[in-house]
Amino acid sequence: MKCASYEAIGTAFEQNVLRLNEAKAAGKKVVGQFCLYTPSEISLAAGAIPVSLCGTKNDSIPAAEEFLPRALCPLIKSSFGFGVKDSCAYLAASDLVVADTTCDGKKKMYELFDFKPLFMLQLPQIQDDDALAYWRKQFQKLVEHLEKTFNVTITEEKLKQAIRLMNRERLALKAVMDLAQRKPSPITGQEMVEIYFKTSFFPDKEVGIKMLQNLADELGAMDIETETGKESAPRILITGVPIGVGSHKVVKLVEECGGAVVCLDNCSGYKKTRMLVDENAEPLSALAERYLQVPCAVMSPNPFRYDAITEMVKDFSVDAVLDLTWQGCQTYTVESSSLKKYVQNSLKLPFLQIETDYSETDTEQLKVRIEAFLEML
Numbered sequence: 496m497k498c499a500s501y502e503a504i505g506t507a508f509e510q511n512v513l514r515l516n517e518a519k520a521a522g523k524k525v526v527g528q529f530c531l532y533t534p535s536e537i538s539l540a541a542g543a544i545p546v547s548l549c550g551t552k553n554d555s556i557p558a559a560e561e562f563l564p565r566a567l568c569p570l571i572k573s574s575f576g577f578g579v580k581d582s583c584a585y586l587a588a589s590d591l592v593v594a595d596t597t598c599d600g601k602k603k604m605y606e607l608f609d610f611k612p613l614f615m616l617q618l619p620q621i622q623d624d625d626a627l628a629y630w631r632k633q634f635q636k637l638v639e640h641l642e643k644t645f646n647v648t649i650t651e652e653k654l655k656q657a658i659r660l661m662n663r664e665r666l667a668l669k670a671v672m673d674l675a676q677r678k679p680s681p682i683t684g685q686e687m688v689e690i691y692f693k694t695s696f697f698p699d700k701e702v703g704i705k706m707l708q709n710l711a712d713e714l715g716a717m718d719i720e721t722e723t724g725k726e727s728a729p730r731i732l733i734t735g736v737p738i739g740v741g742s743h744k745v746v747k748l749v750e751e752c753g754g755a756v757v758c759l760d761n762c763s764g765y766k767k768t769r770m771l772v773d774e775n776a777e778p779l780s781a782l783a784e785r786y787l788q789v790p791c792a793v794m795s796p797n798p799f800r801y802d803a804i805t806e807m808v809k810d811f812s813v814d815a816v817l818d819l820t821w822q823g824c825q826t827y828t829v830e831s832s833s834l835k836k837y838v839q840n841s842l843k844l845p846f847l848q849i850e851t852d853y854s855e856t857d858t859e860q861l862k863v864r865i866e867a868f869l870e871m872l
Contacts, residue, residue: 498717500710501686507706508693512584515698518544519588524645525698527589527611529574530597531762531789532618534634534782536772538593539657539700540649541641547695547763548592549583550574551739553853562607568823569853570737571600578610585696586611591644593637597793598826614640620793631783638779654778660700662771667707668694669768674714675757676811679726681714684733684746684756691763692739728755729872730812734804734834735819736827737762742853745819745861752866758811760804761819766790769803792826800830801837808842814872815845822852845872 519525526538527548538545549555555576556569562579563572577583586592595616596602605615616633619626638649671690674681682690690710697703731754733746738761746756760766770788773781790799807813816838820827831848838846847868851857 498710498713500706500713501690504690504693504706504710507702508696511696511698512588515544515546515585515588518698524590525585525588526641527586527592528594529592529601530595531767531791532595532597532616532786533593534637534786536654536657536661536778536782537634537637537641537649539660540638540653541645541647543590543641543645544698546585546589546698548574548586548589549577551692551737551743551853552577552741555580555582556853563604566823567600567604568598568736568821569742570821570824571604573742573853575604575608578608581610591641597791598824600823612644618793619787620795622787622794622799627783627787630787631779634779634783651778654782655774658772658774658778658781660704662774664700664704664707665768665771667704667711669765670711671707671714672758672765672768673810674711678730678812679728680730680755680757681717683750684731684759685743685750687756687759687764688738688743688746689740691759691767695763728753729814729869730755730757731815731817732756732758732760732804732807732811732813733817733819734760734800735831736821736824738819739763744853744855744858745817745849745851745865748858748862748865749817749869752862752869754865754869758807758813760807762789762791765807766803792830797830800834804834804838805842808844813844815847815868816842817868818846818848820848820850822850 524543526543526545528545529548535545550570550573552573556572558579559572559576589611592611592613594605594613595618619629642649694703731749733756749756770785772785788799790797790803818831818834835846838844
């Protein structure tokens with residue numbers, strides 16, 4: 496992408512750790528978080544910096560396998576391995592890690608996670624009113640824990656300010672991703688992965704929001720047809736497990752084989768941006784309602800995922816759906832069966848499931864499958 500705003504995000508990302516450590520030296524606290532269920536708003540309201548933690552690289556997995564089963568999903572092993580190796584600067588800077596009881600593998604991994612103080616949010620796995628009330632209590636406990644740990648007071652007004660800030664970030668990121676609704680898309684799937692991955696580590700939310708807004712404006716004004724010439728490429732929606740820089744080989748393969756990844760329905764992508772928090776409601780109730788609606792496969796049932804995919808298929812003029820699951824990820828792998836029926840029978844679209852890990856050992860095999868799938872479209 497020949498775009499100054501895109502380059503600016505890359506340059507700022509390289510300075511993230513320096514900026515984060517400068518903020519710590521000035522007295523700021525840092526809260527590391529692994530999952531989309533963790534409400535960044537509460538950390539912000541405590542005056543802390545919420546940052547994503549590392550977990551998308553294959554390099555850290557061998558160290559994790561000294562403690563965790565080899566058959567566990569690569570996301571969990573990679574996250575834990577960064578702790579074992581003490582090689583994630585964002586984890587090193589964290590004063591506290593907030594984790595969530597999502598899948599069984601993560602729950603048990605957190606029991607071994609002694610690299611930093613850890614607060615566990617006990618996530619209910621059904622999305623009804625009882626679960627909502629329980630989830631709000633979990634958020635209240637997080638508020639009390641942060642107040643005690645950081646010796647601060649989290650007021651309702653501070654929470655509302657944080658909600659407005661995070662909503663602006665969601666809208667800015669969504670504005671960039673929504674550009675892919677155009678034909679041809681002005682942004683590739685690999686570029687989207689890089690953008691949402693890098694901006695999730697920015698210690699200053701205002702800086703990240705401004706950069707995303709600049710990118711949406713600049714990219715939206717470009718003459719895309721002459722830039723890409725890919726108007727006829729099959730438009731692919733990738734759903735499933737989280738993807739980041741280092742774990743994006745399937746996105747890369749689809750685009751190298753001639754497809755256009757126009758929508759990434761995962762925790763760090765579109766799933767992060769689709770829903771806003773109600774700015775007029777009581778803050779903790781509004782946060783609990785929004786975060787409980789995240790359509791992760793750990794929820795049973797998980798109806799919001801189907802609603803979201805239906806909407807995205809229409810908005811992004813999708814030609815086919817690719818469901819990516821990590822080896823050892825039981826929830827997404829099992830749910831893929833019912834998702835396949837829904838996509839093929841209700842949406843009348845071709846469907847492909849890819850199950851892989853972070854390594855490159857199956858790249859050629861995957862390439863053959865993806866090429867055959869795209870040729871069929």
